[in-house]
Amino acid sequence: MTIPASGKEDELDARILAALHYRVGKNERAAKPHDWYNAAVLALRDDIIDLWFASTARTHEAGAKRVYYLSLEFLIGRLLRDALSNLGCTRAMEQALGQHGLDLARIETLEPDAALGNGGLGRLAACFMESLASLDIPAYGYGIRYINGMFRQRIDDGWQVELPETWLAHGNPWEFERRESAYCVGFGGEVVSEEGAVRWLPAEKIEATAFDTPVVGWRGRRVNTLRLWHANAMDPIRLDAFNAGDHAGALAAQVRADSLVRVLYPADSTPAGQELRLRQEYFFSSASIQDILRRHVQYHGEVRSLPEKVAIQLNDTHPSLAVAELMRLLIDDHRLAFDEAWDITRGTIAYTNHTLLPEALESWPLPLFERLLPRHMQIVYAINAQVLREARRKGFDDAAIAAISLIDEHGERRVRMANLAFVGAHSVNGVAALHTQLMKETVFADLHKLYPTRINNKTNGVTPRRWLHQANPRLTALIREAIGSDFLEDAEGLAALGALAGDAALGERVDEVKRANKVDLANHLRELIGIRLDPDALFDVQIKRIHEYKRQLLNLIETVALYDQIRSHPERDWVPRVKIFAGKAAPSYHNAKLIIKLANDIARRVNADPIVGEVLKVVFVPNYNVSLAERIIPAADLSEQISTAGMEASGTGNMKFAFNGALTIGTLDGANIEIMERVGRENIVIFGLTAEDVAAKRAGGYDPRALIEGNRELAQAVHSIASGVFSPDDPTRYAALMEGLMQSDWFMVAADFEAYAAAQNEVKARWRDRAAWRRAAIHNIAGVGWFSSDRTIREYAKAIWGVL
Numbered sequence: 001m002t003i004p005a006s007g008k009e010d011e012l013d014a015r016i017l018a019a020l021h022y023r024v025g026k027n028e029r030a031a032k033p034h035d036w037y038n039a040a041v042l043a044l045r046d047d048i049i050d051l052w053f054a055s056t057a058r059t060h061e062a063g064a065k066r067v068y069y070l071s072l073e074f075l076i077g078r079l080l081r082d083a084l085s086n087l088g089c090t091r092a093m094e095q096a097l098g099q100h101g102l103d104l105a106r107i108e109t110l111e112p113d114a115a116l117g118n119g120g121l122g123r124l125a126a127c128f129m130e131s132l133a134s135l136d137i138p139a140y141g142y143g144i145r146y147i148n149g150m151f152r153q154r155i156d157d158g159w160q161v162e163l164p165e166t167w168l169a170h171g172n173p174w175e176f177e178r179r180e181s182a183y184c185v186g187f188g189g190e191v192v193s194e195e196g197a198v199r200w201l202p203a204e205k206i207e208a209t210a211f212d213t214p215v216v217g218w219r220g221r222r223v224n225t226l227r228l229w230h231a232n233a234m235d236p237i238r239l240d241a242f243n244a245g246d247h248a249g250a251l252a253a254q255v256r257a258d259s260l261v262r263v264l265y266p267a268d269s270t271p272a273g274q275e276l277r278l279r280q281e282y283f284f285s286s287a288s289i290q291d292i293l294r295r296h297v298q299y300h301g302e303v304r305s306l307p308e309k310v311a312i313q314l315n316d317t318h319p320s321l322a323v324a325e326l327m328r329l330l331i332d333d334h335r336l337a338f339d340e341a342w343d344i345t346r347g348t349i350a351y352t353n354h355t356l357l358p359e360a361l362e363s364w365p366l367p368l369f370e371r372l373l374p375r376h377m378q379i380v381y382a383i384n385a386q387v388l389r390e391a392r393r394k395g396f397d398d399a400a401i402a403a404i405s406l407i408d409e410h411g412e413r414r415v416r417m418a419n420l421a422f423v424g425a426h427s428v429n430g431v432a433a434l435h436t437q438l439m440k441e442t443v444f445a446d447l448h449k450l451y452p453t454r455i456n457n458k459t460n461g462v463t464p465r466r467w468l469h470q471a472n473p474r475l476t477a478l479i480r481e482a483i484g485s486d487f488l489e490d491a492e493g494l495a496a497l498g499a500l501a502g503d504a505a506l507g508e509r510v511d512e513v514k515r516a517n518k519v520d521l522a523n524h525l526r527e528l529i530g531i532r533l534d535p536d537a538l539f540d541v542q543i544k545r546i547h548e549y550k551r552q553l554l555n556l557i558e559t560v561a562l563y564d565q566i567r568s569h570p571e572r573d574w575v576p577r578v579k580i581f582a583g584k585a586a587p588s589y590h591n592a593k594l595i596i597k598l599a600n601d602i603a604r605r606v607n608a609d610p611i612v613g614e615v616l617k618v619v620f621v622p623n624y625n626v627s628l629a630e631r632i633i634p635a636a637d638l639s640e641q642i643s644t645a646g647m648e649a650s651g652t653g654n655m656k657f658a659f660n661g662a663l664t665i666g667t668l669d670g671a672n673i674e675i676m677e678r679v680g681r682e683n684i685v686i687f688g689l690t691a692e693d694v695a696a697k698r699a700g701g702y703d704p705r706a707l708i709e710g711n712r713e714l715a716q717a718v719h720s721i722a723s724g725v726f727s728p729d730d731p732t733r734y735a736a737l738m739e740g741l742m743q744s745d746w747f748m749v750a751a752d753f754e755a756y757a758a759a760q761n762e763v764k765a766r767w768r769d770r771a772a773w774r775r776a777a778i779h780n781i782a783g784v785g786w787f788s789s790d791r792t793i794r795e796y797a798k799a800i801w802g803v804l
């Protein structure tokens, strides 16, 4: 049956056909699905462009303050569904494409995932961009247009293999090149003194050009700009060299420029430690600050009003050089005195910290910094002198001064990017309450004493448009039926569901939605990896970057213990479970890659064991990315958030799962604590050591070997993994990994095992009481509305940026 077209979709259809003909260059007969995808985007884009112009004009007329979010990562994923949904055009597009026998859900999958980020920090930036537009706040995101974003993960015989992701291979209909917004970014060279002023004469110059992507807010309220920088050589080809036969040499400058925007560093939480990374950081910070200053001067005619009209947020320390760059431009180009430039800089810049892991705190060898950025080195010294004098005046001792200094003097001297960001910002925020508290007590303890009002908390959030409305249309429709549509405007409206948690009929329908989503996921995974999953089993999910502190290993060891129990007592009434894992490991992170192999080795063994049958399945889904998360999360029953307490700054996956009615099994870490407070202690399964316990244990004699040997189940699981039960082809594969647990166990896997196993038993018992489980699921959805990134952005807007 064809649905009669009615107005909106007819008009859209006409525009799609026009785009197909005149912009894609195909007629209906010849068009392939990717041609239709391009035509659909181009047709929709026209609406977006109108709203974009209108948004910019409004900001200009109002003389409004603008927010600039500087981030080396934007993990935005696909844009078509997001744009359609926020513009209220999804139905019209479905029908328009349907008239040509096309399925929107399939066409959408032709869009490559824009994976310009590693994980949490990059995805947060993408949620923030969407919320900024939805809250009608004039904002720009600034980053790098990586030609190859996050690597594609293939699993070969259980091992991770990294392949380049070529997301731009077939063009990108969402972006616009802005050749007029081009800036020169210098490197190296020397600093000279000229007529009393300082001049930096860089040895090398690279041109940054802007590519803009529109970011559509909810109901098209505003369209903001994500501006990503591309690099070009000032002189892309040296014709004299080329004509003389030196073809490679003639192109060398372009190759050097290209390398700046070629790849996203795939390491999260371990500094890349390479010159190229520092060059990337400066390249994008400099281009962004130049662009911000140019716009400000164009509108306001001078730079002194910068703090009133501009708010710059640094997403972690990766853009810290913005502090020194802004100082340089104010002093050297705009001829301000140091003190005035310093006041303007601190009035404008704010910094967000996303991790306390010591190995993730960026610092650069001083000689490298000085060679690449000689003028910035002088400015860093000048800032440092000012700050240290102030500390001295206030009576700080040598140890405190050493901790506050922008220069790390232990061993090889290094420039500390977190200290630079901290002193150059008027606000320094953590991303969850516990994390912010630990910032004050640990890494920034002395800086916090010097500037006691600077650190503040802004608990993370996620956009409910992408992570509830779009990812889970079934649940969204059901919630609308139950409580009306207010929650679409403000996710805290979900609280109204709380009163209905005991409604058995609603509980059953929530369950039906969950089951339908699980069937969809099972179908997808059958196609993808050929595994059959029982949609009535408990879907127990841990999807995130692979990192020892996130403790995929704890989950895997418990899985092995469960496997042992099932084999010993197959006659027992087991709750069928599907253990789903997905995530990428940094290419250089040996143990993380080994953990992926272990998950795959366990999966192969368990899934082939006839005694276990349908009672336990283990799946490692390759190539975790935003689109895969959008499929998996709505189908999850149980959300694994089991990091070593004190180590996960916030987590944002935890929030996405709760929005979709999964129960959390988790430690008292990051935002789990605040989720517990909001969904209710009885609707979440909390276990294990607290951050304080962990610190105490690390301080005084923790003996993991004794603990392991003292727990029969744990010992059996660890020994079986260590002795090659899951790796008969290479029996010693996991010997060192398990020995690491026995000897030091920094991440407290053994210490938390018993509590975790008990918590998993509690999950099992709760699952059996279907009505109680459904009630808890509804309480999770009802309680989690506060974790909308709209709430987070409102807090930044009011307390840090002074907009709203």
Ligand code: 26W
Pocket (backbone or CB within 6 Å): 118, 119, 120, 121, 122, 124, 267, 268, 269, 270, 271, 272, 316, 354, 355, 360, 361, 362, 431, 460, 648, 649, 650, 651, 652, 670
């Ligand atoms: C220097 C290399 C490097 C690269 C990235 C170090 C550190 C990072 C990030 C800070 C890692 C990251 O993504 N952190 C995550 O940020 C999320 C958003 O705030 C939090 O929810 C996660 O808990 C935190 O791990």
